[in-house]
Amino acid sequence: MVSKLSRPQLASLLALFAGMVVLAVLPAYIDPYSLRIVTGVLMWAGLACAWNIVGGYAGYISFGHSAFFGIGAYVTGILMQRDLGIPFLATLPLGILVAVGVAAAIGGPTMRLRGAYFAIATWAFAEMLMQMAIVLDITGGTAGLSLPAYLNEFFFYYTMLIVALGVYLGTWYLLERTRFGYRLKALRDHEPAAEAMGIHTTRVKVQAFALSAGITSLFGSIYAYWVTFIDPRSVMGPEITDQMVVMVLLGGLGTVWGPALGATVLWLINRYIWSELGDTAIYLPILGLIIALIVLFLPNGLISLLPGGRRGHGLLGRLLRKL
């Protein structure tokens, strides 16, 4: 439905098309190290987009998304072990199914909570899952799991590219053009009013949470196969969620393309620090600093600086007030 494309939407689509062409031919022009960085950008862009569905469109700050990333990674990792030998592509839908099921089960009770209570509940859930991954045998515990190596950077680049593009286009359509998107934005802006209009807000929130979890899990699966080794900290650590949150805030909360922008900038900073200093210890303080600067000076994110960027929305302030 609803109406024809507006001028900013048309401009976005044209920019997207141009970007797709550039990204499609990019591997032919850059070295393997740079290709790996761009592959990371694509993955984080997709993850930020997934978090934005819950944080930006539903207005609920989840600190538990690393759990879904880990679920995807572990489902793929476990199923690809030699004794099972399930092909990589077959593990993807299974990872998604598990994550969606867990999100639906967790979302039912937690999405009735508001503000800080929801944030704390999701954080606790992620911590619980990480502890389980540490103590269970099937996950390899702290020793982690090794996956069969597939040393083809082009495969992972194009896989990430296709999945990330699919996620962005699907999200754009779902959130900007369908009833589901309107329901989500309505409950984000005024939940009692949304209910008074007949919207079953709890159901919509759980649907959004499950959708977001499924996408996050998908990237977790691809990541596991890409890096060939996973352990609880590397795929379920809180830094994964923190990064998603900051990428969305930096790019533009509640916008379709803001998370991609934030992910690009932040991941390039991350990689620059790593290449210059040899580790990323200073990266977390930088994340904190970026959050402070966004809250103070750029509440609508980097995307608001672009031509046609949205006007003075108060989403960040609204979310912070909830906390």
Added chain:
Amino acid sequence: MYAGADSQTVRHSPLVLEGLVKHFGGVTAVAGVDLEVESCEVVGVIGPNGSGKSTLFNLISGMLPMDEGRVWLVGKEVTGRSAWRIARAGLARTFQIPSLFDNISVRDNLLAAAVEGDWKGAPRRAGEVLEMLEISHVADNLASELSGGQQKLLEFGRVCMRDPSVILLDEATAGVHPNIRRIMLEAIRRVREAGATFLVIEHDMEMVREICDRIIVMDAGQVVAKGSFDEIADNVEVQRAYLGRQR
């Protein structure tokens, strides 16, 4: 069963309230309210601040759970149902403070009101509502950018998008410009002519006189008087409750 009404009457009236009670701790906000609103009727609810009017609306619309009582909406009992179920049963309401979706446009606010109804016809309907409420020129503005009066119009517009059987209006014209008040009154008349039934909380006595068929007066959670505007205006009990002194 509603006092003085047989079961057939209860089932066919658009809105029937039977003995609604709500306590907040030791305070009784609504103390046994009975009311029956006939089809296409506009009933005004007046009373001093704190008399329980908005709480009554919250009980009817399912925003607050009631301690006692029953509510019938368009022939169906909706007692104890959640707000979204009651809304789908045919009730729409506005809030004392406009409850808009601030971060989306005026037009999108109207479309959002149609997500549980005729979605395909929503853009056309939104155009009609924008025109009726004379806010077409701000259709692409964010809702948060509207003036207070325009926000009241938009909130009523969202109600219109749903084509409800019963509409609760909570101070729909409080503090608005006379021109916006005129637009609102005309819109209420049109929606009523289309078949809607209204329950209206209002402090603007001129508006009450203009649109209400009858009035109930609340004080301390109870209905202390019922009748036409003139009957209410001459009621000594009402003057005492509403003005705090005898005229």
